[in-house]
Amino acid sequence: MTAPPATVAEAPAGLPTARQVRTHLRRARRRHHEHSLGDVLGDAYVIVLFVGMYGWFAISAGRNMLDSPTVGQAEPGVRWWLAVAALLTGAGLAWRGLRAFGPLLVTPATQSWVTSAPIDRRAWLAPRLAVLLAGTAVGTALLGVAVAALGGVSDPTALGWAAGAGAGWGAAALALSVVAQSSRAGRRWPTVAGAAPMVAAAVITALVVLTGRLGDGLPRPESTPTIALVALGVPLAVAGTVLAVRALPRVDRATLTTGAQFANAAATATILLDPSLLTGLVESRRWRRIGRVRSGGFLPGPGWWALLQADVRRLRRHPSALLVWAALIGVQYAAALALPGLAGAAQVVFAYLAAARLTGGLRAISRSTGLRRALGGSDALLRGIHVVVPALGAGLWWLATLPTVEPGPAWLAPTLALGVVAAAFRAATRPPIDYGGATVNTPFGMVPVDLLRQGARGPALLAVLVLVQLFLG
Template identity: 35%
Template sequence: MTLAAARSPYPRPRELRRRRRAGRPRRPPREILMVLAERTIYAAVFLAIAAEAVPSTLGHIGAAGRAPVTPITPIVEWTVITAAVLGVVALARALLAFGPVYAGAAARTWLLSTPVDRTGLLTVPLAIAVAAGAGLAAAIGFALLLVTRLGPPPVPWLTGWAALGAAITCGCAVAQARRRPVPVLRRRLTAAGYALTAAVLAVPLLRPAVPPPALAATGTATWAGALALVACAAVAMYAARRHLADMTRGTACSGGELALAARVSLLSLDSTLFWPVVTERRLRALARVRPAGIRGNRVAALVRADVARVLRMRTGLLAWAALLPVPYAAHLAGLTAFLPAIHLVAAFLAAYRLAGGLRLIAHAPALRRALGGTDLTLKLAHLVVPAAGAVVWSAASALLAPISPLTAAVSAVGAVAVCYRMATRPPLDHTSMVVDTGPFGPMPPDLVMRLLRGPALLAVLAVVQLAIAG
């Protein structure tokens, strides 16, 4: 008997998955039926809502002479179209951050370290990523149908957007397998995101009077474009599946820490577990920085360090600038009655994007002890940058939209107050007592109160804004 005949063949990926499922503990049939019944109820409610909402929405889109609920101007249409392109770029950037092909810890440790067929093992994660990318891209296309008056046939339009999302996901999977072009691709996508954000901000200022071309009479061309995108998606899927064999343990777990942090933060309802991982990845991507001395007393040095942090990580500034045309867009959409509340919420979001230093210092007692001084002094020093951002944002957005100086002042002060309440929120305690509320089930009041710290104040201030404007 030769050595080749005595060697046992490697198990196939299907057999490995079957063995892994067989090793899981079996649940009793009663528990399985209860879980299925609960999920069936949720699915029935969701399908009932979708069955009522989707046909009425599509009928509203397809109605030729029907007046829209709010006036849709060319400014709104061009802004939404540019924002949709920005959403596609952001989708590709997010896919590269998470993988898009992601293998769990067990598969990376016990399966990818063996000479198993990696193409068959990673086909299911690739299919999940492609389905997610196609669904998100189709959602962007559906938003275009709702807000604009392009009027294309819904079926080929959504099919083309889903195929575009699948092709982008497969292209990101190929880049992930090759590994070397990923940093270059990330930088190019980031630059494209900055350019498109500037375009979104420029559209309300340019005030285009010509609407985008209508696609209602281009049914054949729309179907041809959708079929071409489907063909491109099929070719991209074939290329991505061929490159799965080149996946290493390092490339398959490139977005593992980010995916794990997202899952843990979602299950624990605590976003502070997710954003430190994102910040760490961004700092590692910088690779190197130019050292600079910080002069002045403790408060001035802390303020300068916070300004340097904001300038070094420009994503917060990008989001701050991207929120500037939101009140003006709400005014153009006919939401003038709710404009003060919208202005307040947008001001809070803009200021909160600049409050990274405040969040860090509020949740790091060891860092506060190392810096010295009182806790209140340290927190107020790190509140200077978001407060200045809120004031400048409120004044700049008030110049674009019909907002009174009193409304802008209340928005600035309210945004700073809510930002401070949110950033200094104590850590969530999942071991607090639970109160039985009867038909609504058990409820942890302490956890709910901590989750409402900040959003409740924002809701009260929004009502105050509406009362002042009314």
């Protein structure tokens, strides 16, 4: 008797398209969505109203501050070129931010159920890219208008060209960052694209400072090249968008989820008012990028001497901290030329930022009880050893920037320098935030006073030093 033939499995149904999956998810969300379209539009109206109102107030206050006799008048060319350097620096930092966020990112659920499935990656990511491009273009257009208005431009045509320049270059930067997100490992052009505006800003700042100290300063151009910026930015945005759409299939899951991790850390740090949640992630990524280091022995001596050498070696393996420390010296000289009346207050703030860049070892031992126990010795001794490098860095920075401020009482400069070190020490040794503190009921809602007090540890002392400098400097 012949055995019956084996049953042939039915062919699997066709795979759903990205649009079908997106439609299904949208319908599922609507079943659990309690807000109507009117509520969404009302929230959008409130956001636009607040952005417009506070944005215009910030622009008006900035223009009044620049024209105030208290701030001091500077050469128009000095402020114009320093504004260009500031915009280039902001462009470089924005590029680094886009590279850190992705800019394309997905949630863990999307990573597990969508990007892991055989769904067209380009069709899935294209709507996200379109939304990001539109939002970035609108945001940078408003930024261009704000910068032009802050510079004294009131002609509607000129403001329109400024908006076009901002929208074009913003969209181009976002599109090219998506292309960089899809690039294979080993390509250097994303790093060069982020470093080029920073280097140009440093060169412009150095030229402005040197010419301002030695002569009358760089002259201001007769007209702002907004038309040329539009003529270059819009075609670059179009070409970048085409390249980004073509590169969408090469965006892998690792880059999509890495940006989501960074975005979640930033959102959590903002909600919980704890910046260490974000800075800790940034530091861990930075040390992982180093990957391998060359080990070496320490000079003989007691234990504190070995720990001090280890803190110095940490700076050698983290050269960007020293680079920022040195760059802030140039920023202080530039601030003294652009805002002569606020040179002393700027010196206090920038000295704090420079010292804070050197407190990596102090933050590490202050946030890890196990590390302090493993090293041995008292907590005060360990913190005292690791405050030596920030204190020396703040002292050298202060001496290097003394020519930028008017001499005050003999005791003021040493007191402010020691206060800056104390503020950096307090900020680096801040214990983990306790969320069970007291709150106060105000007309603006519940204010977590104890939470704000913990977050202001260090910056509060810095604010006192700024007031002392303004009234006694």
